[in-house]
Amino acid sequence: MGFIVLEGVGKNFDSVKACSQIDLSIRKGEFFTFLGPSGCGKTTLLRLIAGLITPQSGAVFIGGNDVTHLPPEKRKVGMVFQNYSLFPYLTVRQNIEYGLNIQKKSATEKKKITDYYMNMVGLSGFGKRGINDLSGGEQQRVALARSLAVEPEVLLLDEPLSNLDARLRDKMRSEIKSLQKRLGITTIFVTHDQTEALTLSDRIAVFNKGSVVQVGTPQEIYNNPANVFVASFVGDTNLFEVAVSTGVASLEGGMELKLPASCGTGNLLSVRPQNIKLSAHAVNEPNTFEGRLIERQLNGVWIDSVVQLGEKVLQVAELNSVDLSTQLQPGDTVWVTFPESGLRLLDG
Ligand SMILES: Nc1ncnc2c1ncn2[C@@H]1O[C@H](COP(=O)(O)OP(=O)(O)OP(=O)(O)O)[C@@H](O)[C@H]1O
Ligand SMILES: [Mg+2]
Structure with missing residues (x-):
């Protein structure tokens, strides 16, 4: 007791x-x-x-x-x-x-x-x-x-x-x-x-x-x-409405994300800003999509970015040790990767 x-x-x-x-x-x-x-x-x-x-x-x-x-x-x-x-x-x-x-x-x-x-x-x-x-x-x-x-x-x-x-x-x-x-x-x-x-x-x-x-x-x-x-409430997160079937989450607009084996259940996909990777070049990794950088702001330890991905707007946070940070500018084309380990399904 x-x-x-x-x-x-x-x-x-x-x-x-x-x-x-x-x-x-x-x-x-x-x-x-x-x-x-x-x-x-x-x-x-x-x-x-x-x-x-x-x-x-x-x-x-x-x-x-x-x-x-x-x-x-x-x-x-x-x-x-x-x-x-x-x-x-x-x-x-x-x-x-x-x-x-x-x-x-x-x-x-x-x-x-x-x-x-x-x-x-x-x-x-x-x-x-x-x-x-x-x-x-x-x-x-x-x-x-x-x-x-x-x-x-x-x-x-x-x-x-x-x-x-x-x-x-x-x-x-x-x-x-x-x-x-x-x-x-x-x-x-x-x-x-x-x-x-x-x-x-x-x-x-x-x-x-x-x-x-x-x-x-x-x-x-x-x-x-x-x-x-x-x-x-505890930390920031990106939320997307999804339909899930056989390990794949489909977002409105046709984007599909491969899910890890244990990521919960629900109709909302949650991904923390620091669990998304940004790249200035095309990368050959699963769950990678082309988007456009809208905002980029240095906050000391973190660099916060806003990325337009189709109709979605994404918050991304990178540690300020990334070489890339100095190169990217708003308006640039970027490649966004969602590593499977950062994906969670939640109930709305
Ligand atoms: N003595 C009281 N009479 C009437 N309503 C009360 C009384 N004490 C608390 N409440 C109400 O009960 C609810 C919970 O209040 P409580 O003070 O426990 O919240 P809290 O989580 O501590 O909020 P905060 O973070 O603002 O301190 C609120 O809606 C508040 O208005
Ligand atoms: Mg109180």
């Missing part, structure tokens, strides 16, 4: 179905991510696990115990809220000590624990500062220290990095990950940022409209998306 188990959990707010029929099993020590667009029910599910709200249907188990109707303080769960929810009238130290007061720790213990976690998040010496005198990143670290200080068995992090600049976000990302592994805390991390989800997680649950649409490792989610929503 998983350490955190949700069985058929559902929550409505009046007529809004925030979550419906959620079944999930999260292992002890796992870094598990809820990924999905705004409004898909991620925060609601986190609040249900923390005990801040109760579900209308289903049950929540932590460590084998049914906690569905237990109050938050009996769940050994620490939560960092989307807006941090720090106490603005308390200092950094007082904020971090807050949960320790509820746990009735002695003054000596409180000081020792608070010093330890302030140091861990790089805020030693900030104890007397007011919350409003901190930057967003510093506030985020206070929120993290406050949730860790009570030594939760479960850590719930609701988009804790969304307000940080790119550099600080990268730094905090790796700090959170190494902290989580070092302390072995079962962690649920909420984000709508696919890169964050792919880089941090042991496993990801992808949400859409209050339901879980796929659970898997980052590799499984990215390489074998369960449906069109996952393929488009």
Whole structure:
């Protein structure tokens, strides 16, 4: 059995179905991510696990115990809220000590624990500062220290990095990950940022409209998306309506692509931009077609191209190490190859 188990959990707010029929099993020590667009029910599910709200249907188990109707303080769960929810009238130290007061720790213990976690998040010496005198990143670290200080068995992090600049976000990302592994805390991390989800997680649950649409490792989610929503939400992809028979996908306009043995089933063909090859010369490879280059843009590591292929418009991404990159210009004739290994069929 998983350490955190949700069985058929559902929550409505009046007529809004925030979550419906959620079944999930999260292992002890796992870094598990809820990924999905705004409004898909991620925060609601986190609040249900923390005990801040109760579900209308289903049950929540932590460590084998049914906690569905237990109050938050009996769940050994620490939560960092989307807006941090720090106490603005308390200092950094007082904020971090807050949960320790509820746990009735002695003054000596409180000081020792608070010093330890302030140091861990790089805020030693900030104890007397007011919350409003901190930057967003510093506030985020206070929120993290406050949730860790009570030594939760479960850590719930609701988009804790969304307000940080790119550099600080990268730094905090790796700090959170190494902290989580070092302390072995079962962690649920909420984000709508696919890169964050792919880089941090042991496993990801992808949400859409209050339901879980796929659970898997980052590799499984990215390489074998369960449906069109996952393929488009996690990474970019080209989608074509196809008719499939005996290992061949026929596109509108007469193009035919040979499919690999295991590429799923469905009436939509998905191919990631980086799984398409571009060439300035005719190439004698299967699944190659002549097209015209419409746009070409250097994005640093990647070169993004748009190619007209019959009536279709294709997105192609090449690593910026390709010699070809310097030669091709919009308007040029190009040859586009779809290696079989990059082709997936999905349901629309
Ligand atoms: N207290 C509430 N009362 C009424 N509706 C609510 C309440 N809390 C959430 N909702 C609705 O439930 C749905 C799910 O909200 P939730 O906050 O869980 O989304 P989310 O996935 O966390 O989104 P975001 O990425 O924007 O934070 C939304 O339609 C939201 O408006
Ligand atoms: Mg939210």
